[in-house]
Amino acid sequence: MTASPVTTPAQPTTSIEPAAPLDRTDTSGHEQVVFCSDPKSGLRAIIALHNTALGPALGGTRFYPYETHDDALADVLRLSRGMSYKNAVAGIPHGGGKAVIIGDPNSIKSPELLRAFGRFVESLGGRYVTACDVGTYVQDMDVVAETTRFATGRSPENGGAGDSSVLTAFGVFQGMRAAAQHVWGEPTLRGRKVGIAGVGKVGRILTGHLIEDGATVVVTDVNAAAVEALRETHPEIEVVSDVAALVRGDIDVYAPCALGGALDNDTVEALTARIVCGGANNQLVVEGDGGTADRLVARGITYCPDFLVNAGGVIQVSDELLGFDFDRAKTGATAIFEHTLEVLRTADEHGTSPAAAADHIAEQRMAAGSPTIWLPTR
Numbered sequence: 305m306t307a308s309p310v311t312t313p314a315q316p317t318t319s320i321e322p323a324a325p326l327d328r329t330d331t332s333g334h335e336q337v338v339f340c341s342d343p344k345s346g347l348r349a350i351i352a353l354h355n356t357a358l359g360p361a362l363g364g365t366r367f368y369p370y371e372t373h374d375d376a377l378a379d380v381l382r383l384s385r386g387m388s389y390k391n392a393v394a395g396i397p398h399g400g401g402k403a404v405i406i407g408d409p410n411s412i413k414s415p416e417l418l419r420a421f422g423r424f425v426e427s428l429g430g431r432y433v434t435a436c437d438v439g440t441y442v443q444d445m446d447v448v449a450e451t452t453r454f455a456t457g458r459s460p461e462n463g464g465a466g467d468s469s470v471l472t473a474f475g476v477f478q479g480m481r482a483a484a485q486h487v488w489g490e491p492t493l494r495g496r497k498v499g500i501a502g503v504g505k506v507g508r509i510l511t512g513h514l515i516e517d518g519a520t521v522v523v524t525d526v527n528a529a530a531v532e533a534l535r536e537t538h539p540e541i542e543v544v545s546d547v548a549a550l551v552r553g554d555i556d557v558y559a560p561c562a563l564g565g566a567l568d569n570d571t572v573e574a575l576t577a578r579i580v581c582g583g584a585n586n587q588l589v590v591e592g593d594g595g596t597a598d599r600l601v602a603r604g605i606t607y608c609p610d611f612l613v614n615a616g617g618v619i620q621v622s623d624e625l626l627g628f629d630f631d632r633a634k635t636g637a638t639a640i641f642e643h644t645l646e647v648l649r650t651a652d653e654h655g656t657s658p659a660a661a662a663d664h665i666a667e668q669r670m671a672a673g674s675p676t677i678w679l680p681t682r
């Protein structure tokens with residue numbers, strides 16, 4: 305039986321957009337924010353549920369030495385809101401949530417602390433489902449799962465799906481194929497030159513998909529060992545010294561697969577590529593009207609929103625809740641091709657940037673979801 309619904313005034317049925325937050329720590333746009341403290345293990349954490357109109361909130365746990373409590377709160381509010389949009393665009397039955405654990409994981413992370421965190425996740429009865437993020441790993445989720453049923457990103461030995469980079473890279477490749485279809489009329493990178501910045505877990509696997517598809521790949525990475533490892537598998541790759549050389553070089557597609565903030569003004573002005581499509585999170589340095597997304601449009605560059613094309617990982621962890629099935633999760637990640645085409649078409653039709661179009665699609669889906677908060681089935 306489903307518990308009686310609770311109407312939330314902050315979640316009107318016509319729009320998910322609440323009044324603009326007063327400041328970066330204003331929680332009024334979020335359904336629920338939970339402050340967690342367990343002095344015995346040293347746990348201090350915040351769990352933020354932004355919106356559960358489409359289902360239980362899903363998003364990872366970031367373990368980070370925030371300088372102030374407000375920094376941690378601002379981060380979890382921003383990240384959980386981002387997850388609402390990512391999950392909605394990915395078409396998975398989940399709302400957006402995120403957790404942050406405050407402190408240096410290298411010094412305070414312990415099984416006791418992770419178990420204490422798991423108990424707080426469990427206390428939400430399934431309204432929040434956690435996963436890995438910066439500072440938390442598959443082995444950590446195995447420990448968190450000792451005290452909660454709502455931890456994904458576990459190891460295969462513990463019923464989990466393991467490393468999410470495989471489907472993240474696959475999803476980015478699908479998004480890139482869709483952009484190629486949109487720009488050049490064919491869903492292939494054959495004969496194109498793709499520049500990848502960052503050949504870690506995602507960039508490395510993406511390189512393999514591109515070479516198999518017939519593309520030429522040029523890469524850069526600050527970690528020489530990552531480049532050498534890639535060269536051993538794919539000796540045909542070209543390597544350049546840094547990101548500045550990569551984006552100024554003669555490339556058809558730019559794939560940021562390193563850290564956030566990849567698309568600053570200088571990069572956008574220097575880009576030779578017609579398409580930007582990569583796995584890195586938070587690529588746009590200036591968000592909103594007149595920001596980086598609009599500058600890309602002005603330069604005639606097709607930008608595939610990061611949260612749209614890098615959703616393969618979240619699609620993978622959401623599948624864990626059903627009892628992980630790689631083929632089913634891969635089918636979900638394959639749909640990123642259609643989702644990207646839809647976003648690029650919508651952007652053209654409405655004369656907006658793809659980033660604004662993706663936001664709009666996500667907001668419409670959330671507005672059409674449940675008018676009440678999601679409650680666990682009893």
Ligand SMILES: NC(=O)c1ccc[n+]([C@@H]2O[C@H](COP(=O)([O-])OP(=O)(O)OC[C@H]3O[C@@H](n4cnc5c(N)ncnc54)[C@H](O)[C@@H]3O)[C@@H](O)[C@H]2O)c1
Binds near residue numbers: 468
């Ligand atoms: N792994 C996933 O499933 C997943 C899911 C969604 C989003 N992402 C995002 O994708 C990006 C890559 O993730 P990953 O798991 O491959 O991380 P990773 O740490 O394995 O790889 C990142 C690589 O980028 C390189 N790098 C860092 N700074 C650089 C710079 N200035 N220039 C060139 N290279 C640089 C690093 O040396 C490293 O090899 C991140 O932004 C991550 O948040 C990853």
